[in-house]
Structures are given as structure tokens and as C-alpha cells.
Amino acid sequence: MxxxxxxxxxxxxxxxxxxxxxxxxxxxxxxxxxxxxxxxxxxxxxxxxxxxxxxxxxxxxxAKPLKKPSKTEENENLDSKNNNNTGTNTSGIKSTNFSELPNNPMLSEWYVLKGENKFGPFQYTELIKMLQEKVVFEFDFAWQKGMESWVRIAEIQEFCPQHVKKLQESLMPEIKNVFFRRKHPRVPFAGNILVHDNNNVWKGQAIELSEGGAGLIMENSLVVPGQKLYMHFKANDELPAFNAICEVVSKKFVNGVKEKKAPICYGVKFTNLSGNTQEYLQKFTQHQQAKNAA
CATH class of the missing domain: 3.30.1490 (Dna Ligase; domain 1)
Structure with missing residues (x-):
């Protein structure tokens, strides 16, 4: 053959x-x-x-053999698979401390643990790109030589939003091509939503909006990336009410969330919009961008 x-x-x-x-x-x-x-x-x-x-x-x-995670880390990983807790909480962020590692993390090799599957090695910039493209999520685990055990990516200082933003602003040659611009830039928006998944209904608030998707805070900590949701955006002074079928594309990690109704930040993309909604959203975002630029 x-x-x-x-x-x-x-x-x-x-x-x-x-x-x-x-x-x-x-x-x-x-x-x-x-x-x-x-x-x-x-x-x-x-x-x-x-x-x-x-x-x-x-x-x-x-690949080179990886250090086996401790039993505690294995249990924590199993818990993350079952619960996928999310949101933003920087209090639990752990610095790997560049000086304590054998190599600069920009140059060293990183490994990823998704569920029970290990991937790698990856360069730091490759892992940043995978986070950007939602191939890897904040609640997955990462490890590199010099770290004692697997750590959630959201808890590693080198991958926290503030650190990544500084790298983005540095315009370093190895960084500048990693970041992408959204096809449909979002603008600030405040509106109430109702969400259902064919089984349950819950409330949420939209905080960003574009013709392609939205940034949301939803009162449901169990939603996971890839999930399909049906949303009703209530009318306000700026937009009429509209319905959308959405796919969850991002979820912010929050350490220690146990309540199902805990408010969590999500990003969604619209896969189907009702009526002339896309035209309304396009005009709205263009108007808001013009106001912000003035």
C-alpha cells in the first residue's frame, strides 16, 4: 500500500x-x-x-516523555473536565518566574493537557496562537521543564491577559503575527438576554456586541465552548429585540466556582440571526465606532 x-x-x-x-x-x-x-x-x-x-x-x-502529574493534579483535572469552571480571577495566578526556569519561556517548550490527552512540545507563541484561535482554552493545563506539576493555563502568569497584552503592545517580531483582529469588531453594549439550550432557560447580560457575535455574562457556570445556545436579546433604546442561534467560542476561568447560577463571562459567535438583524447590528456597530473615534 x-x-x-x-x-x-x-x-x-x-x-x-x-x-x-x-x-x-x-x-x-x-x-x-x-x-x-x-x-x-x-x-x-x-x-x-x-x-x-x-x-x-x-x-x-x-515526543519526549512528560513528567507525570501528581495525584492532586489528576483529580483537579478530572474535576475541571466535569465542571469546566470559568470566569476571571487573577488572585490564583501563579508565576512560573522566568528566572527559576532553565530557559526563557519565549524560547522553551510547553506541553498541553486537554482532558486525558497530552500534546506538545509547542513554542510559547504557538500556545498563545492556539489560545487566540480557541484550540486551547484557559481551563486546560500546561507544563514546561522547571514547573513542579501541571497548572491551569489561566493560573500561569505568562498567559494571563495583562501579560499577553503587554507582549501584544511590544511589537516583538515573534509576537506581532500571533494576534488576529476580529472580522467583526465588537463595541460596548448593555442589554438583557434570555438563553435556552432546549432544556433550560436562564438570564444574562450582553456587554459587547457586533454583527458576528457578542460578549456576555450568563448566570450559568456549566456552559462549555462548542455548545449551541438560543438567545433572545431584549429591545433597548439602541436596538430592537432580536433572536440568535449562537455557538460558545470562549469561557473565562474562575477558580473555585461551585454554584451553577454563578455569573460567568462568555464569548459567542452568531450562526443564525433573525430577520434583518445583521443589517441593524452592522449599522449599530459602525455608529458606535464612529462615536468612539470622534
Missing amino acids: SEQKFNVSIDGNEKQNLSLQEVLSLMSRHELSPTDYVYCNATNDWQMIIENEEIMTELKAQ
Whole structure:
């Protein structure tokens, strides 16, 4: 049987008929990122490399052995899988302290623990990009040489929003291409919403809005990224009422949340809007952007 060939897309440029070893070689030289795309013959569609079972299985087989997490960390990881607690709480952030590590984290290798699956190694910038593209989430775990155990990404200082924002503003060559601009920039918005998932109904507040999605605070700590929700945005002085089918794309981590009705910050993208809603939202966001620029 002939060896399988892969077509990959790197920043929009396609490389064709690569062997598995050639793909792995490109990844080892960091010329190919886990968030670049490979064509999947089974689905006849492009998928992220990190989602390709054959490539990731071989990559994990060749990876250096990882330090086994302590029993406490394993239990904590199981709890995070079951509860996926989220929100923003910087009080639990732990600094890995660059001076205590054998290498600058910008140059060293990071590993990711998603559920029971370990991935890596990744460069710091690759992990930032995966967070940006929602391949990895704040409630997943990360580890690098010099750290005692797996730690939730949200609790590592090098990945906290304030630290990442400073890097973004630094315009360092290795950082400037990591960040993306939203296709539909959000503007501040204050409005009440009702949410349901075909089983339950709960309340929330919209805090950001665009024609493509919204930033929300919802009174439900059990919602997870990838989940489909149905939302009714109530009318206010700026917009008429509208309905939207949404997909959850982000969830802020909050340490120690146990109440189901705890308010949590989420990001959603609109997959379907009622009537002429997209036109209303486009005009609203353009008007708000013009006001903010004045």
C-alpha cells in the first residue's frame, strides 16, 4: 500500500504531497504550526493539524516523555473536565518566574493537557496562537521543564491577559503575527438576554456586541465552548429585540466556582440571526465606532 501523502496550508500557501515524516520535520523546525491546516480525505475538508489523528499520534509517539502529574493534579483535572469552571480571577495566578526556569519561556517548550490527552512540545507563541484561535482554552493545563506539576493555563502568569497584552503592545517580531483582529469588531453594549439550550432557560447580560457575535455574562457556570445556545436579546433604546442561534467560542476561568447560577463571562459567535438583524447590528456597530473615534 502506498504511503499516505498530505497537503498542508501554511499562512494560505499550500504544500502538496508531503509524507508524514516531511510534515513532522516541518513541525520540528517550527515551519508548520499545529494551528495550520491539513486536508482530510475522510471528510473532504481542511482541518487544523492538531485535530488530525494520524499526525498527532505520531507526533506524541516521538515526543519526549512528560513528567507525570501528581495525584492532586489528576483529580483537579478530572474535576475541571466535569465542571469546566470559568470566569476571571487573577488572585490564583501563579508565576512560573522566568528566572527559576532553565530557559526563557519565549524560547522553551510547553506541553498541553486537554482532558486525558497530552500534546506538545509547542513554542510559547504557538500556545498563545492556539489560545487566540480557541484550540486551547484557559481551563486546560500546561507544563514546561522547571514547573513542579501541571497548572491551569489561566493560573500561569505568562498567559494571563495583562501579560499577553503587554507582549501584544511590544511589537516583538515573534509576537506581532500571533494576534488576529476580529472580522467583526465588537463595541460596548448593555442589554438583557434570555438563553435556552432546549432544556433550560436562564438570564444574562450582553456587554459587547457586533454583527458576528457578542460578549456576555450568563448566570450559568456549566456552559462549555462548542455548545449551541438560543438567545433572545431584549429591545433597548439602541436596538430592537432580536433572536440568535449562537455557538460558545470562549469561557473565562474562575477558580473555585461551585454554584451553577454563578455569573460567568462568555464569548459567542452568531450562526443564525433573525430577520434583518445583521443589517441593524452592522449599522449599530459602525455608529458606535464612529462615536468612539470622534
